[in-house]
Amino acid sequence: MIGVMPRQAEAERNDRALLEAAREVLAVDGAHASVASIAARAGVGIGSLYRRYRSKTELFQHLVEIALDQWTEIAERGLAHDDPWDGLVHYVTSAVGIGSLAPLAGMVTITDEMAEKNARSDKAFAALIDKAHEAGVLRADVTAIDVLLLVEQLGKSPLIEQLQRQGREDLLEAARDARRRVIAIALDGLRPSDHPLPGDPPGMDLFSERWA
Structure with a gap:
């Protein structure tokens, strides 16, 4: 033993x-x-x-399952915040830390367990967005998909990745600070505004069809 x-x-x-x-x-x-x-x-x-x-596919499937559990958890924690804006900020900053699994789209067979976890995650996240809209802290023309795509974009940091490849440990903390500033700037863009967003709002099909 x-x-x-x-x-x-x-x-x-x-x-x-x-x-x-x-x-x-x-x-x-x-x-x-x-x-x-x-x-x-x-x-x-x-x-x-x-x-x-047993395979790279199985590794990636497990990775997706863990990420879905994490996204559900951070959405539920966001919902628990008294201030809807703080809850939304918690979700975005935490989700950026988890990272995007978009590169796996179309590469991984969706299992029943993955689909079930995804449905739970989507439900919690939708409730978080609805709460922010109802409180008037999230601009009315921002959709849940807009926020998910924003998280996907912010999840990648070319500067940090380049410095890591170069072994520049002396610059990494400054790069992480710079990334946190960019995230804060992007979050301010989610606040109510008199200037409408360009184009039509993205639908769920744009976000999810690549996984088919």
């Missing part, structure tokens, strides 16, 4: 490292992300990866 616990703890550490590495590699390589690069970034052998996941 004593020998089992360290092995289990090691497996859990490897799992967390693999999932974090997969997110980081996806942010840079997108659909071209390889299992080898994910394993190397996580600091685990390719054999360890395949002992935990």
Whole structure:
């Protein structure tokens, strides 16, 4: 039993490292992300990866499931805020930290469990947007899809990615501060305004059809 616990703890550490590495590699390589690069970034052998996941698809499916749980949790926490604006800010900043899984669109077969988790996440997020609209803190012409697309855009930071590739640890904290400023500027753009947004509001099909 004593020998089992360290092995289990090691497996859990490897799992967390693999999932974090997969997110980081996806942010840079997108659909071209390889299992080898994910394993190397996580600091685990390719054999360890395949002992935990039978294929890259299974790894990515698990990654989507975890992200959906996280998005549901941050939406529900946002709804729990007394101030609807604070709740919306909590969601956006937390979701940006989770990162976008858009590069996986069209690459991963949607399982029943993924669909169920997605429905729960969508419901909580829609309630958060409705609460912000009803309180008048979110501009009336901003839709839920607008906010999701904003999160997707803010989830990628070319500056931070470039500095990480260059090994410039001395500049990373300043780059993260700069990213936080950009996020704050973008959030201010969600506040009510007399200037209408251009074009027609995006529909759910624009956001979700790429996963088909």
